[in-house]
Amino acid sequence: MATTNKNDARLQLRLPADLKREIEEAAAHLGQSVSEFAVSTLVQVARDVNEQQKVTKLSNRDRDIFLAMLEADREPNKALIEAAEFYKKQMAEQ
Template identity: 50%
Template structure:
């Protein structure tokens, strides 16, 4: 069973239009869930006046986008943030390996 975060986050704005068939939809996702979960999803979809499929796809895609975004961010402690910003403000001199890599890159780009 998939559990979503709690809270009062709204999945749809009152004026949001459901256009699930706007793009080619030929992929399937089959899930097993409890009768209670199914009834809750059906109730929520009914309250919004949308199909269970539209509600489910929208909710799952929105949650997936949030998860991907959350894991795509680099989170730093205050200490690490300060170290990172200090390195940007005052970068160290490039070492020999970095200089050699820059030369190789410049040669490759010119070819």
């Protein structure tokens, strides 16, 4: 199924004249209109920010603690058993 991108949403903003001139100059250097430049730049930054939010960064110390916890052979505690039972019950009701 083919998809078409409709440009039906609008984003408006106000900014100082000197910033507008700087953006216009940068767009011209790339051979883009201000709209093309703004959209491509904003979309790339938005994607980068969204991707960064999906990543959890640990210090070496915290990484080692986390890995040690994963490797530890422990019996589930009461809270974990109750959570698993609750989950199973919720899934059975769906």
